[in-house]
Amino acid sequence: MSLAYFAIVCLICGDNQAKSACGWSELPKDWQIWAKNCINYQNVGQWHFVIKECVVSYQTLSLPCTATYEIKKSEFLAFAYPIQTREQLLAWVQHLRQQYPDARHHCYGYIIGDPHNTTSAGFDDDGEPNGTAGRPILSVLQHKAIGNCLIVVVRYFGGIKLGAGGLTRAYATAAQMVVDQMVLSQFVPQTTLRIKTSFAHEAQLRYLVLAAGGEMLQVDYALDVCATVRLDAARLKEFVASLGVYGQLLDSQ
Template identity: 65%
Template sequence: MTYHTPSIPCQAVYEIKKSQFLAFAYPIDSKDQVMFHVEQLKSAYPDARHHCTAYIIGDPNNTTSAGFDDDGEPNGTAGRPILNVLQHKSIGNVLVVVVRYFGGIKLGAGGLTRAYATATQMVVDNMVLMPFIAKSKVKVVTDFAHEAQIRYLVGQVAGKIIGVDYGQAVIISVQMESEQLADFKMSLGVYGEVVDG
């Protein structure tokens, strides 16, 4: 499961025959984020004719969590070309929205398809991509005497402590690369126990 994901939002502009295609790309990991960004752009560009989208959540080679919307453009001329570029470039956890301002000259179905693909390629060229690394979150139960040891072991696997709950026992919430999880569990020994994850 090797693919890249954008690290920060970016944008690009493509103009053809007086039509403007404003392409926006966002790193995402849920459909809620897709809806949020689309609504934000509809608010920011309310006078645009179309807000066409494509997204991939997770692995671009396994598109069970992918989708697109032509937003009133002829079927298959907007969302699908955007999605095709993202899949071809193996980019996951990404949303691209292309906002179109119509310039008065019809582009035809082939012209629209090329324009949306070109705008998407331009925004992809502007992306700061990073390799996707699967992360796991776990909870470790320990006692006060062993908390420092658990913190040390988390550091050994380049993990990150995202929360600590002090009650009858110490419950430490940890995030780390998924491939480190087995080694981390083995290293705990008598110091603690993974209870969630």
């Protein structure tokens, strides 16, 4: 079974054998109930693709940026990076640990995906009192609704304790200062499809992709034509409906 980003929620087939093949039984019960109650689907051959209506775009960071905040001899170096995977965020954190090995703390907060409905957000206090560092950093990202973004705050301790409240305010201030330096752009979720068509219908398929604002990434020729297509996830339902006899959707991601 393939789950497209904010688009294809699940696959339903008309017979039990097909349901088993696509992993229907592995779906959470509430997803099964939701899918069965959903009347807004498109037939593509024997498959029924249940399409989620709301595909949300959101603000994200265009380029890395930095800011510095000082209070009571403690220095807070804030760094912001655009990310799309957890591997990327861990790589940036490790980079800063190596660049500032003598710093007392390397705390961070991040959101991967839509900040309004994220499936991957988190923080790390890195030795600071629980909830006084990573949590306020993440709260700034959530309040500003910035997705696919990592903020790391590197702290050099100045010898004067700030207290829990002071730490929370300091990390939040550093995070806000780096947010103020950000150049933001609109992130639009996209999905990639593989479509099989005939040689006779290739030109029409290309027209449909163009009309949906998509692009042909790759075309393979064998007995049939197999095209890899990318388009905005919000246009997926419209595009699938337009295929008709001109193409068969093989999979999506």
